[in-house]
Amino acid sequence: MTDPDPNFILDFSNTEIAFSNKSDKELKKTALLFRFMNNNSLVKAGSWLGLFAIRLRIPFTEFFVRNTIFSHFCGGENLLDSQKTIDRLYEYDVLTVLDYGAEGKSDEDDLDAVMQEILRALEMAASNNSVPVVSTKITGLVDNEILEKMHAGVELTEGERRNYQHLYERLDEICGKAHELGISIYVDAEESWLQDPIDELVLQMMEKYNQEKATVYNTYQLYNVSKLDHLKRDHRRCIDKNLVFGAKMVRGAYMDKERARAAEMGYPSPIHPDKDSTDRAFDDALSYCIENHDTIASCCASHNVNSNMHQARLVHRKSIRHDHPHIFFSQLLGMSDNITYNLAKAGFNAAKYVVYGPIKEVIPYLIRRTEENTSVTGEMSRELSLIEKEMKRRGLK
Numbered sequence: 001m002t003d004p005d006p007n008f009i010l011d012f013s014n015t016e017i018a019f020s021n022k023s024d025k026e027l028k029k030t031a032l033l034f035r036f037m038n039n040n041s042l043v044k045a046g047s048w049l050g051l052f053a054i055r056l057r058i059p060f061t062e063f064f065v066r067n068t069i070f071s072h073f074c075g076g077e078n079l080l081d082s083q084k085t086i087d088r089l090y091e092y093d094v095l096t097v098l099d100y101g102a103e104g105k106s107d108e109d110d111l112d113a114v115m116q117e118i119l120r121a122l123e124m125a126a127s128n129n130s131v132p133v134v135s136t137k138i139t140g141l142v143d144n145e146i147l148e149k150m151h152a153g154v155e156l157t158e159g160e161r162r163n164y165q166h167l168y169e170r171l172d173e174i175c176g177k178a179h180e181l182g183i184s185i186y187v188d189a190e191e192s193w194l195q196d197p198i199d200e201l202v203l204q205m206m207e208k209y210n211q212e213k214a215t216v217y218n219t220y221q222l223y224n225v226s227k228l229d230h231l232k233r234d235h236r237r238c239i240d241k242n243l244v245f246g247a248k249m250v251r252g253a254y255m256d257k258e259r260a261r262a263a264e265m266g267y268p269s270p271i272h273p274d275k276d277s278t279d280r281a282f283d284d285a286l287s288y289c290i291e292n293h294d295t296i297a298s299c300c301a302s303h304n305v306n307s308n309m310h311q312a313r314l315v316h317r318k319s320i321r322h323d324h325p326h327i328f329f330s331q332l333l334g335m336s337d338n339i340t341y342n343l344a345k346a347g348f349n350a351a352k353y354v355v356y357g358p359i360k361e362v363i364p365y366l367i368r369r370t371e372e373n374t375s376v377t378g379e380m381s382r383e384l385s386l387i388e389k390e391m392k393r394r395g396l397k
Contacts, residue, residue, distance in 0.1 A: 015390035090130035095351035101362035142167035214297030217246030
């Protein structure tokens with residue numbers, strides 16, 4: 001990739017910068033982990049056995065998980081554990097998005113406990129210049145059945161209405177605390193059949209807390225054919241109310257599930273028919289947000305090299321400050337260091353999602369990470385090829 005401006009130097013293939021935070025020993029350990037994840041059959045068997053062993057509390061399982069995939073993809077089991085990861089990232093000008101990894105709660109006491117943990121994360125973020133954002137999932141704050149019924153237009157029972165009110169109160173307390181402390185909140189997207197009430201709730205929070213700056217961000221999954229239009233629609237709503245619109249853009253996380261449900265229930269798939277269509281929608285969303293960066297605070301949350309380069313070039317060509325407070329990039333901890341560290345080195349706001357939580361709680365997250373990095377074709381994953389390139393550069397192989 002070449003840029004017409006010779007003064008703009010951003011090379012995502014620069015592994016010296018990408019792995020500058022890793023010692024030779026750490027790089028070798030990372031290579032071993034990704035070689036394992038490059039074996040499809042091993043990953044499938046290991047994921048199933050790992051989940052089974054954790055649930056049954058088989059001895060030494062947590063020790064093994066903690067010292068392999070957990071230590072690579074997670075910041076720690078609690079906020080205090082995560083501080084070392086946060087500090088180490090910031091040594092290389094990489095910011096942190098704190099993300100409590102608990103999923104699939106439905107008991108009201110458990111949901112309250114998730115809220116309390118997010119409030120603690122906000123307090124910690126406020127004490128760290130390197131943590132501008134905390135992430136949350138609405139599905140960690142309410143029973144998913146309530147969202148599904150609301151999306152489908154089904155009337156809630158009196159008990160469900162009370163539980164939805166509890167959700168509103170939980171999210172309002174979180175966003176209010178974030179606003180008070182000067183921290184932003186990224187609200188994750190969910191499956192399409194849960195999303196409409198989430199969108200509306202997040203926009204209500206923007207109306208309360210985004211009057212002067214972007215405290216609250218909604219997430220748009222651009223593999224969904226309607227999401228580019230929804231992003232523009234929600235921006236117009238914020239413009240009409242003199243709000244700063246917050247938008248995090250991702251490609252999407254539930255493609256197979258979305259298509260299977262559409263086929264089973266006989267409605268058109270909400271997902272773009274091919275990768276090229278998704279890529280175009282994603283990059284169009286990036287362009288729209290950068291064009292309107294005065295009224296949109298946005299985050300390119302992507303592991304796609306071309307999309308990250310697309311946004312970086314737009315910012316540079318328009319002579320926008322690389323560290324403009326309305327323009328962020330983010331990738332997951334343990335993945336795409338070639339993108340994050342090179343962006344940070346070039347002066348952009350580049351962050352890692354630092355997921356944390358008890359091992360038994362984050363196992364579903366860890367399984368998704370190992371599956372994402374598996375090469376079903378038998379070719380080396382991109383991550384492994386970059387690691388091996390750096391090992392060769394260092395003379396380690």
